[in-house]
């Protein structure tokens with residue numbers, strides 16, 4: 001068990017006493033029931049837990065995609081639970097990168113246009129050297145003019161990773177990023193996420209069901225029944241699997 005300390009000790013994302021309830025009255029479902037957890041900057045964290053334990057809800061609340069019922073969430077020094085919808089949208093656009101299971105690329109735009117769209121919408125110019133680094137690390141140089149429909153699933157997810165990284169966000173949230181990929185493409189994406197943390201200094205928080213995917217992370221945060229059930233540092237797939245089996249029992 002270990003906390004989120006890194007060399008810098010800076011917290012990229014923090015949740016304190018977060019409660020999220022779906023529905024009301026007799027049908028109310030407490031998806032998050034007092035979650036307090038910090039995610040260190042410059043770390044690759046995985047969120048795991050049994051089905052229905054609240055992983056996606058936590059990721060969505062941390063990323064400002066969903067509102068909490070009570071508690072606080074900070075991205076860096078910004079308390080996001082008190083922001084207006086407009087401020088939250090701007091924060092997501094300017095400071096957060098997303099990688100989804102279903103890639104979410106625009107089908108009529110080329111890979112390069114997809115990568116740059118967010119920056120364009122924000123009125124920002126890409127840092128050319130950084131863009132080149134991201135494209136080369138992801139091996140996308142020869143694919144930039146292709147439409148998503150002309151790319152494999154793994155290539156599409158690499159484009160989505162480039163799109164998430166290109167603005168040098170404070171944090172990248174990845175929701176089951178390998179869920180739609182074969183194991184070879186999934187491994188490529190996981191290696192890339194790890195490289196983006198270790199060599200490019202990014203911060204990644206990933207929800208996954210897969211103990212092998214979680215073994216690429218520096219740390220696993222375990223959820224059960226909407227509560228933090230523990231942490232694993234430097235996780236290996238066997239330890240993650242046996243811990244999860246214990247949680248689900």
Ligand SMILES: Nc1ncnc2c1ncn2[C@@H]1O[C@H](COP(=O)(O)OP(=O)(O)OP(=O)(O)O)[C@@H](O)[C@H]1O
Pocket residue numbers: 022023029030031049050051052053054055056057058
């Ligand atoms: N929109 C919603 N309306 C009502 N209940 C919801 C909604 N979204 C999630 N829930 C409930 O909240 C709880 C947590 O769901 P969540 O999707 O966060 O879990 P999860 O750990 O990501 O699950 P899985 O691994 O199956 O994707 C579950 O009981 C779920 O049924």
